[in-house]
Amino acid sequence: MAIVSAKEMLTKASNEKYAVGAFNITSVVQMGAIIEAALGKNAPVIIQTSVTPARFLKPEVIVAVFRALAQSVSIPICLHLDHCTDVDFCKKCADVGYTNIMFDGSHLDFEENIKRTREVSDYCHNIGNITVEGELGTVSGVEDQIKVAADEAQLCDPEKSLEFIERSGIDLFGPAIGTAHGVYQTENPVIDFQRLGKIFQKLNNPDVKTPLVIHGGTGLSESTVLNLINNGGAKYNVSTNLKYILMDSTFEYMSGHPNEYDPGKLDKHVKMATKQRIEYWIDLLGSTGKAL
Numbered sequence: 001m002a003i004v005s006a007k008e009m010l011t012k013a014s015n016e017k018y019a020v021g022a023f024n025i026t027s028v029v030q031m032g033a034i035i036e037a038a039l040g041k042n043a044p045v046i047i048q049t050s051v052t053p054a055r056f057l058k059p060e061v062i063v064a065v066f067r068a069l070a071q072s073v074s075i076p077i078c079l080h081l082d083h084c085t086d087v088d089f090c091k092k093c094a095d096v097g098y099t100n101i102m103f104d105g106s107h108l109d110f111e112e113n114i115k116r117t118r119e120v121s122d123y124c125h126n127i128g129n130i131t132v133e134g135e136l137g138t139v140s141g142v143e144d145q146i147k148v149a150a151d152e153a154q155l156c157d158p159e160k161s162l163e164f165i166e167r168s169g170i171d172l173f174g175p176a177i178g179t180a181h182g183v184y185q186t187e188n189p190v191i192d193f194q195r196l197g198k199i200f201q202k203l204n205n206p207d208v209k210t211p212l213v214i215h216g217g218t219g220l221s222e223s224t225v226l227n228l229i230n231n232g233g234a235k236y237n238v239s240t241n242l243k244y245i246l247m248d249s250t251f252e253y254m255s256g257h258p259n260e261y262d263p264g265k266l267d268k269h270v271k272m273a274t275k276q277r278i279e280y281w282i283d284l285l286g287s288t289g290k291a292l
């Protein structure tokens with residue numbers, strides 16, 4: 001089976017200094033496009049949903065489609081629940097077959113974040129091979145329904161990261177280092193690469209124990225992306241970019257075919273546009289050919 005543990009997949013990425021693309025979807029068409037692109041590139045890949053589409057489509061439906069598509073391919077692949085602030089919904093998604101769960105307690109105080117993240121970690125680890133991602137500090141911007149004003153963003157304290165990981169029991173760690181969700185308000189966002197590198201060293205020296213996650217991956221320059229990977233980013237989240245591709249390619253197709261009522265052709269157009277964009281990301285992140 002191609003469905004693997006995210007920790008295993010990302011530890012390899014971390015050791016070999018590339019990142020695995022973690023792509024947010026809201027539709028089955030996007031899921032198919034991502035898997036086809038990754039297969040063509042022989043790349044490991046992570047499919048993720050935030051909470052709103054997971055509730056809308058139902059986690060059972062997402063898991064069923066994911067399994068049907070993922071089981072027949074040879075590349076390593078995971079299904080991740082992104083930015084969930086509801087412990088019970090984390091448990092529900094783990095129960096029905098998500099392979100990786102993010103509990104986002106970054107809005108809570110340190111002790112409460114640890115306590116609730118630990119509850120999710122213990123639950124997921126008891127079920128079996130389900131890994132858990134936690135976040136410390138606040139990634140600014142808009143992600144799903146979690147809104148954080150840029151000026152309220154707090155970066156992750158490297159000194160607290162090790163304690164957070166040990167006490168919360170997480171497998172993957174998303175530290176806030178200046179990246180933002182949504183569309184960047186400036187062309188030159190201030191990213192604290194040094195802080196990322198310091199956190200990586202604290203957690204993963206001499207061996208990689210807790211791979212790091214980069215949130216807010218849309219809209220950064222290619223050199224910034226590579227710098228993030230060089231400083232320890234192993235899971236690279238892309239959400240906003242794919243929303244734009246979905247909406248823009250839909251609009252483009254419908255504008256060009258105003259009297260055609262064939263949804264299948266529209267789906268094909270959107271799928272192709274999404275697939276091409278995923279191929280771009282896989283090449284940029286360095287995960288091409290890393291499936292084995």
Ligand SMILES: [Zn+2]
Pocket residue numbers: 083139143181215216237
């Ligand atoms: Zn995020």
